[in-house]
Amino acid sequence: MDRSDAEELDRADELAPFRERFVIDDPDLVYANGNSLGRLPRETVERVADVLTHHWGSRLARSWDDGWLDEAQRVGDVLAAGVLGARPGEVLVCDSTTVNLYKLAVAALDARPDRRSVVVASHEFPTDRYVLQGLAQQRGLALQWDGEPDRDTALCVRSLVDYRTGARADLAARTAADRAAGALTVWDLSHAAGVVPVELDAAGVDLAVGCTYKYLCAGPGAPAFLYVRTELQQQLQSPIWGWFGQRHQFAMGPAYDPQPDIRRFHAGTSPIVGIAAVDVSAALVAEAGIDRMRAKSTALTSLAIDRFDAWLAPLGFTLATPRDPNQRGGHVSVCRADGAELCARARDEEQLITDFRPPDMVRLGFPPLDTRFVDVWDAMERLSRVSRPAPG
Secondary structure (H helix, E strand, C coil): CCHHHHHHHHHCCCCHHHHHHECCCCCCCEECECCCCCCCEHHHHHHHHHHHHHHHHHHCCHHHHHCHHHHHHHHHHHHHHHHHCCCCCCEEECCCHHHHHHHHHHHHHHHCCCCCEEEECCCCCHHHHHHHHHHHHHHCCEEEECCCCCCCEEEEEEECECCCCCEECCHHHHHHHHHHCCCEEEEECCCCCCCCCCCHHHHCCCEEEECCCCCCCCCCCCCCEEEECHHHCCCCCCCCCCHHHECCHHHCCCCCCECCCHHHHCCCCCCHHHHHHHHHHHHHHHHHCHHHHHHHHHHHHHHHHHHHHHHHHHHCCEECCCCCHHHECCEEEEECCCHHHHHHHHHHHHCEECEEECCCEEEEECCCCCCCHHHHHHHHHHHHHHHCCCCC
16 A cells, blocks of 8 residues: 555545534644544534524523523434434433443442442543442442452443543443343443444443543533433432422422433533534534444544554554454554653654553544544554654
C-alpha cells in the first residue's frame, strides 16, 4: 500500500460528506483522539446559540412550558432509537456517567439484598471501580475482581468496549451468563456508543450508562445517559430522590412519590444546553446509520493495524487491540515503554493528537464521521517518525 490507496478509499467513502459538518480549523492537524473527546459538530454551534439567545434570552422561563421539562426523556428516545437499540421510554439524558452508575448500582444492590458481592474487572475504567469500592465499603460487600458471578453476586459492572485496549465484549452472551447466575449487570457504554451497534433490547440488557462526549461528540462534560429496561423500571428505586423524579413535580408535596417510568431516575434540573448538544450528535449518528459507521470504523482500524505491522512493530511496539474486527471497538492501542514521551513528541513535532494511558499505551481513536483514511495513514506514519532512533 501507499498513501494513494488511502486517498482512493476516501473517494469511495459514502460517509465522507459528514466530515464537512464538523469544525476543523487546522487542516494540517491529525486528530486521533476522538475516542476521548469528539470534534464539534457545526450544527451544535447553531443549536446551542439558539437555546441561549431565543429560548433562554427571549422566552426565559416560558421555555420550560415550551418543552424543556421533557428534554431529558425526549432526547433519550433519540439516543434509544438511533444509537442504543432501545425502546422508547428506556433512556434518560442526565447527570454524569459517574452519578448515573451510582444510581443504577445502588438500585441493583437494593434489588438483591441477600447477595453480598459485586463482580468488576480490575482494569475497569477508574470511576466505575471507585464507585463500586465506595459502595462495597459502605455496605460491607465483597468485590470480586475479575471473577465470575455466583449465587452470592448481586451486581456485575462491565464495559462493552475496554477503554484501554479497545477490546469489545459479547453483549448478549455476557448478559445472559450474568442473568443465569441471578445477578443484575450495569453496562458502561462510554467507549461504544456511537461507534459500534449496541442493540440493548435485542441483547436483553437490564441496565446501562454511558457518556456522550466521545464518539457522540456532545462536548466536554456533556450530560450522560442511563438506560433501564422497561420491565425493571417500577421494580427499582433510585437512591437520589430529586424533584424531577417526583410524580407530581409541581405539587411541591411533603412526601416523595417517584414517577412510574424512566423519569424516576431523574434527580435535579435538566442541563438544557448540554442536552441540546446531545440531541444534535445523536441525530447525526442516526442519519449516518450505525451499521454504515461500524463498517467504516472497522475499515479504519484495520488500516491502522496494517500500518502498525509495517511501521511500528519493527520499532519495538506491541499491539494491545484485538486483530479480529468483531472483537474491537473504534480505537487502536499500541504499546512501548516510552509511550508518554512519544505522545508528547507527536503533538509538538508532528501535529498528531493521540493520548496516553499508563504504563505504556498510546491510544489512537478514529471516529468514522470525521476521520478520513488518509488521517489514519498519516497518524501511523507520524507516530513512526517520532519513534525512530535519532540519526547518528
